[in-house]
Amino acid sequence: MPAVATALLAFSAGAFARQDAAPKYPDYPSETPASFTPVNADADFERRVVMIPMRDGVKLHTVILVPKNLNGDHAKHAGIVLTRTPYDADALTTHSQSGNFAANLEGYDNPADVIVEDGYIRVVQDVRGKYHSEGDYVMNRPVHGPLNPTPVDDATDTYDTIDWLVKHVPESNGKVGTLGISYDGFEPLMALIHPHPALKVSVPMNPMVDGWMGDDWFHNGAFRQQNLPYIYEQTATRDNSAKWWSNVQDDYDLYLRAGSAGELARQHGMQQLGFWQKMLDHTEYDAFWQDQAVDKLLAKEPLKVPVMLVHSLWDQEDSYGAIAVYKAIKPKDTTGTMVKLVMGPWHHGQEIEDASSLGALKFGSDTGRYFREQVLRPFLAQYLKDGAPKADVAPVTAFQTGTNRWERLSNWPAGCGGSCKVKPTPLYLDAGMKLGFENADDGDSDAYVSDPAHPVPFRARPIQPVGYDAGQTWSQWLVDDQREASGRTDVLTYTSDVLTSPLTIAGQPQVHLTASTTGTDSDWVVKLIDVYPDMVGNQPEMGGYQLAVAMDILRGRYRQGFTESRPIEPNKPLPYTFALPTTNHVFLPGHRIMVQVQSSWFPLYDRNPQTFVPNIMLAKPEDFQKATQKVFHSSYLELPVVASGKGS
Template sequence: MALRTLFLGCLLVSPAGLMAQKYPAMPSEMPSEVKIPADAADYTRRVVMIPMRDGVKLNTVILVPKGAKGAGILLTRTPYSAVALTTNSLSSHLGSSLYGYDNATDVIVDGGYIRVVQDVRGKYGSEGDYVMNRPFKGPLNPTPVDHATDTYDTIDWLVKHVPESNGRVGIIGISYDGFTSLAALVHPHPALKVAVPMNPMVDGWKGDDWFHNGAFRQQNMSYIYEQDGTRANDARWWTSTFDDYDMFMRAGSAGALGRERGLEQMGFWRKILAHPAYDSFWQEQAMDRILGAQPVTVPTLLVSSLWDAEDIYGAMAVYRAIKPKDTAGDKVFLAIGPWHHGGSIDEGSQVGNLKFGADSSYYFRQHVLGPFLARYLKDEPTAAKIAPVTAFESGANVWQELPSWPVAAPSAKLYLHAGGGAGFEAPKAGDAAFDEYVSDPAKPVPFRARPIQPVGYDHGLTWPDWLTDDQREASGRTDVAVFTTDVLTAPVTIGGEPIANLVASTSGTDSDWVVKLIDVYPDEVAGQPKMGGYQLMIAADIFRGRYRESLEKPAAIPAGKAETYRFALPTANHVFLPGHRIMVQVQSSWFPLYDRNPQTFVPSIFEAKPGDYQKATQRIFHAAGEASFIEMPVVAGR
C-alpha cells in the first residue's frame, strides 16, 4: 500500500512542479501596474468600470486636461473600442491622442473639455450582453436596462466622481455613436445639457444601415458578421474575390451568402432574415418615432451630410419628428454639410471629385459646433448663439443661416418627357406614352464603376465618397432610362426633399425602382477638366415595389399594369447653375450595395432560388394624365 501511495503521489506532481523544485524562481520583470509620471503629458488618463443599475460595469476612459477645473464633460458611448478612440497615437498631447474617428479634436482641445469615451455593454472592455442597437425597455427588450438607462447611470457617476468637472455633460457621436447620443435624450439625466448626434442610425429599414425602403443593403453583411460576432470584433469577414460584384453574384442571394459564411450564428442576422418588411420590430426601434413621443428638454444639434453613404436618412427624420415640439425655438438645431458619413470632423474641402474651395468641416466646427458646445457646457451664458439651421448650399458653395428647414416645399414638378427629355412643363397629348428597358438580374446595374470595393474607410478604400461618383457609366447602359432637361439659362435652386412620383409597369411580379436626380456639368469646366460633362448625384434612392401599398405587408405587382411609386429622395440643398442640365435616371438594380430583386414575387427575397430571377420589361410612363415626375422643393426667386 505504501508503494502504491508513493506511486500515485509521483503521478500527481506535474512536470512544471518538478521543474519548480529543481530550479529557483525567476522574478517577473513586469510591474503589477504601469504608472505614467504625472508630469509626462498635458492630460491625465483614468480607466474606470462604471456600475450600471443591474450590476453590469462598463469600461470608461476619462481624459482630463492638465489643470482642468470647472470643465465640461464631453461623452461618447461607442461599440468601437473606447481605448482605440482615445489612443490614436503615442503622444504626450491630448490632441494627438484623440485625433481620428468621433473626435472633433480641435473643438475638444480648444474648449478644454474633459473627454469621456465608454464601451457600450457587451463590447470590448465592458461587461454584459451585446445587442445591435439595443432596443429600449419594452416588447423588444424585457430587461430593465437600455442605452438610455446606461447613459443616465454613467452621467450620474461622472458628475459625482470627476472633481475637475462643472457638473455639465454633453454627449456627441457619429453613426452608431450618434444613435447612442439620441438614446441619451430619452428620460435624460438632469446634468445632460447638450447633445450632438451626427449622422445617427435612426431607422434601419426606411433609409439607414440595413434597408432602404425595403431593399436590403447586402454589403453591410460584413459589418453584421464582425460587430455581432465577438466582443472585440476579432471574428473577421473574409473576401473571396477582388470585386464585390463577383462575390455577391456567385452567391446568388444575400441569404445564400449568409449561409456560406455561417452568418446565421449572429443573432442580429437571424432577426434581419425574420423581418424583411417594416413590421413592429423595426417600427418600435425607429428613433424618430421614439423621440417624437418624448418632450424636448435638452438642446440638440442634429448634423446631416448631403452625401452620406450610410445614414443619410436619420438626422433629417429626427429633425422632422422633434422640431415641431420645440415651441420656444431654443432646443432643436440643424446643421447640413457637404460631407460624406462623419465628414464634419474630417478635412472638408472636397468629397470625391467634388471641390468646395474651402474646408467646410473646419467652418462647421469653428462657427457652429464649437460655439454650440461652449454655450451649454461652460459657464459662459454670453457665448455666441448659432442659427436654428446652418446649411451648406452646394453648387453655389456657400453657407446659409436659416430660420427653419426645409427652405421650400416640394411643389414644382420636373416631368419626364418622351424621347429622353425632361422639363417643368407637363407632357403634351400625343406624346409617346412610355420609355422601356429590360432589367436582367443576371447583369445588374453596378452602383459604381467596377471593380467594386468593400464598405470601409481604411487602406485607400473610396467607399465614403461613392455618392459623388460620376454617373456617366450608368447613363450609357441600355437598362437605365435617362431623361435630361435642356441647358439651363437660369439657376434652379432646391432646398428640401425631392419626391419621386414614378408611374411604371413591369412584366414581372416584383421590381425595384432606383431614381437618381443628377446635376450634369457643362461639357467643359474651366480649371477643372475632370468635371467636364460630370454627372453628379444630388439625391437618389431605391424603392422595393412589393411595398407600394403597404410597408408592412408585401404584395405582388400585377404584371404589365402601370402603378404609381411615390417615395422621398434624401435631402438636397443645391443650385443647378446656368449652363448645367438636370437629369433623372431610372433603373431596377443598384448592385451589389442592394440585393437583387428576382422580379418574380417570392415570400422572402433572402430565400430566392436561381430560377426565381427573371428578366423583366420595365416601362416608365410619361403621357398626359399618366406622367412620371419629381416633385422639386424649388426655392422661389433664387
C-alpha cells in the same frame, strides 16, 4: 525483439527516469508585471480608466481624459464631453504614443480641436457587451418595452454614466454634453429619453435612426447587403476579432456568385448571429422596426435638452436619420432655441475632418473647420462652459451645393422667411428621353430589360468593400460620376435642355413613377443628377460630369405600404411613390438636369429576383428572371424648388 532494440529501450527508459528525478530549477522571476500603469509626468492630460456600475450591476469600461494646464495642474470647473461607442473606447482615446491630449483624440468621433482648445474633460465609454464592458451586446439595443423586457437600455446606461461622472470627477462643473457619429450618433439620441438633469446638450451627428426606412440595413425595403461584413464583425465577437473574409477582389463578383444575401451569409456562418437572424425574420416594416425607430420614440418624448442635429448631404450610410429626427422634434421647440440643424457637403462623418473637397468636388474652403469653429464650438460652450455667452448659431446652418456657400436659415426647408418659399414643382419624364416642366404626356412609355444575371453596378468596377482604410473610396460613392450608368441599355436616362437661369431646390424630391413590369416584383432606382457643361475651365476634369444630387431605391413589393409585401400585377401600369434624400442644391446656368431610372443597384443592394418570393434574402437561383420594365411619360419628380429670394 533484437538485442540492440532492447538495449536502446532500456537506455531510453533509464534516461527519462533520471531526467524526471533531476531537481527542478527555481522559477525565473518574470520581468513583466501582472499589471502596469503608465506614468507620463509631461503629459498635458491625465488618463483614468474606470468601470462604472449600471443599475443592474453591470459595469461599463470608461476612459476619462482630464486636461492639465501649462503648470501641470488639472482642469477646474470643466464641462464633460461624453461619447458612448461600440468601437473600442481605448482605441478612440489612444491615437498617439505621446502625452499630447489633441494627438490622442485625432480620429473618429473626436472633433479634437474644439474639445482640447476649449478645455473639456473627454469621456469615452464602451457600450455594454462590447470590448471591455460587461453585459450582453444587442445591436442598437431597443429601449425598455416590447422589444426589450429588461430594465436597462442605452438611455438608462447613459443616465447612470452621467450620474456617476458628475459625482466622481471633481474637476468637472457638473455639466455634461454628449456627441457622436453614426452608431455613436444614435447614443446621444438615446440620452434624450428621460435625460439626466446634468445633461445640458446633445449633438447627434449622422445618427442611425431607422434601419429599415433609410439608414444602414434597408432603404424602402431593399436590403443593403454590402453591410454583411459589418454585421459579421460587429456581432460575432465582443472585440470584433472575428474578421470577414473574402477571396474575391471585386465585391460585384462576390455577391453575384453567392446568389442571395442569405446564401453569402450562410457561407460565412452567420446563422449563428442573433442580429442576422432578426434581419431574416423581419424583412417588412413590422413592429420590430417601428418600435425602435428613434424618430418615432422621440416624437413621444418631451424636449428637455438642446439638440444639434448634424446631417451630411452625401451621407453614404445614414442619409435618413438626422432629418427624420429634426421633423419629429422641431415642432416641440416652442421657443425656437432648442433644436438646431446643420447640413454640410460631406460624406458620413466628414464634419470632423478636412472637408474642403469630396471626391472630385471642391468647395473652395474647409467646410468641416467652418462647422467646428463657427457652429459647434460656440454651441457647446453655451451649455458646457461656466459664464459662456449665448451662441450666435442660426436655427438651421445649411451649405448650398452648386454655389458653395453657407446659409443661415430660420427653419428647414422653407427657411428664408417671407422673401421666398419652397414650391413643389413637377419635372416630367417626357418622350424622346427629355425632362420638362410642362406635362407632355403622350400616353406612351420607355422600356428596358432588367436582367438579374447582369445587374447594374452602383459604381465603376472593381467594386471595393465598405471601409475607410487607406486607398478605399467607399466614402465617395455618392458623388461618383454617373456616366458609368447612363451609357447602359438597362438604364433610362432623361435629360433637360441647358439651363439659362439657376434652379434652386431645398428639401426632399418626391418620386412619382408610373411603371409596369412583366415580372411579379421589381426594384426602382431613381437618381436626380446635375450634368456639368462639356467644358469646365477652372476644373477640366469636371467637364460633362454627372453629379448625383439625390438618389434612392424602392422595393416594388412595398408600393402599397411598407408593413406588408405584395406581388405586383404583371404588365399593369402602377404608381410608385417615394422620397429621395434631402438636398440643398443649385443647378447653375449652363448645366442640365438628368434623371436616371433603373431596376438594380448592385451589389450595394441585393438583387430583386423579379419573381415574387416570400423572402428575397433567401431567393433561389431559379427565382431570378428577366423582366421588361416600362416607365410611362406621366411619371415625374416633384422638386422642392425655391421660388425666389435667398437665405437670410
